[in-house]
Amino acid sequence: MYIFTIKAADAFGNKKTLEIKAESSEKAINLLKDEGYHAQMSDILDAKKDSLMNKLESLKIIERLLQVPQKNIQRLIKMIGNSLSRGKTLKTTLEFIGENEDSKALKGLINRLIENMEKPFTSQVEIFAPFPRYFDEEFLGIIEAGETSSNLGQYLVEYTIEKKKQAEMNDSFKGILMRRLLTFIMVLVVAIVVVAFVIPQFKALFGEKLAMPWAMAVLMNLSAFILKYGILIVIILTASITTVSYIIVSNQNARWWWHDFLLNAPVMGRTLKTYYTAQFSYFLSTLLTKNVDIIKAMNIVIKQTTNVCMIATYKSIIKSMQGGDDLFSAIIKESELGRSYMISSIVQAAKVGSETASLGDTLMDVRNDLDEILTIRMERAIKAFSIVFYAIIVAMAVFIAYAIGSAIVVFYNNAQNLI
Known part of the structure; x- marks a missing residue:
């Protein structure tokens, strides 16, 4: 399997540099055709084997650490939109923003955009297209549409408003889920510590003379199981999750099954x-x-x-x-x-x-109507999740408390017989 870098044209003739994985150059060209692009063998710029080193290189870890935050990208687009609405050119706008920008990462991106403007281009899409991490297909479509009208500045401002609205809604629900997840992990860790290291201390109190209450016996067996197989279980779970994730990502049929399952799951x-x-x-x-x-x-x-x-x-x-x-x-x-x-x-x-x-x-x-419906449904889903979440926590706490309490009562009632 190889990774091909190909300069292809979309249905409107716009040139884009794309990367595609295929077994041969012919198959790579055909795959692009299936996606609506046109390319010839002479358009292949590079081909490298899909090796582990190339995968690590493609991650571009250093570049990711230095990437521009999305909030700065949206700020840049909004400033460009406002400036274009006032009649300024794109290049003048970028130069002005770049001179007054404090963020080194954003300033570097602006300089690269200006460099692209100094090269021959047929559409402003070509200026932003080399940076797909920052400027998505929706943005490029708006740029292309705005070139044929006098409303590009207004289009870009509206784009940033919508993106901000989406980001705020997503961050709100992600924040709620993350807080629930962190709380659950903390409670689970405390429960495991209690079961694995505190509960075994009760065994010495009972010895062989007293019958251990059933709840405490369950926790004792669970404690012994965790101490004996805990690390192995963690290794197996990690390996299983990693394997399943890899299969879903790399196998089209597995990915279809998983996405279909999610779309048909209750709630x-x-x-x-x-x-x-x-x-x-x-x-x-x-x-x-x-x-x-x-x-x-x-x-x-x-x-x-x-x-x-x-x-x-x-x-x-x-x-x-x-x-x-x-x-x-x-x-x-x-x-x-x-x-x-x-x-x-x-x-x-x-x-x-x-x-x-x-x-x-x-x-x-x-x-707009679906946004409201989506908010309601997500709130219901989070509420259902929260009910299950707190029910599990309460059940764990009640059972551990009952086990410890019943053990203390039995020990207290039989204390005289142990002397």
Whole structure:
């Protein structure tokens, strides 16, 4: 297996440098064609064996440590948008921001953007495209759409507002889950220490004369099991999780099964479907209202999605649209074939938008409604998780307390017989 670096053109002729893993150069070219890109053998810039050293190199650990935080990227984009709205050119804007920027990492990125502007280019997309870590496909689509209008500055400001809104919502729920997880880990560690090292001390108190209460006996057996097999269990669990994660990442069928399982899981499944449908509505509405071609907008949605089941749904919709169907008909077709993972409200939105010729605005309304629904469903999911979480903690605490309490009572009641 090799990693090929290829300079390919998308459906609109924009050149992009891409990396793709394949067994041969022919297969690499064909894989790019399947993704909607055009390239020839002469466009292959580099090919290297998919070895461990190359994988470590591709991680770019030093570069990641010095990367620009997303909040600084959004600040940069907002300043560019405001400056363009006031009639300044992109290069003048970047030079002004760079001269007054304190962050060395961001200043370095700005300088590289300016260097790209000094080279021949046919579209401003080529200035930002070499930095996909900072400027995603949605951003590049907005840049391309803004070049044909006088509203690029406004588009970029709106983009940063939406990104900030998404980041705040994601950070809020991630923060709640992380706090629950950290609390659970702390409680679990304390429980393991008590069971493994404190509980065994009671064995000396009982000796052979007293019958040990059942709860304490359970904890004694659990303590002996943890002390004997604890390290082995940790090693097996770590190896199992690592192996399963690798299989899911590297095997397409395994990844499909896992993503399908998540989308159909109780509670989580509906929440994820709502999230992906809201994401679909957001990207399409944002891009369509900025006059981006719907097929190009769909391809941007695909590149911004990580779930392979959703990607397959979007690709089927694109094929139907390329065959002459409108978005509504394509979504309906997927739903009737049982292959759609989107919630039903998107179908009605597509129908209304197609009939009124305001598909972008209609999808934006749906996206706003889905944001509220998503918030409610995520809150319910977190509430259900919290109930289970606290129930486990309380059950553990009650059982340990009962075991210790019952042992103390038995020992106290039989103290005279032990003298």
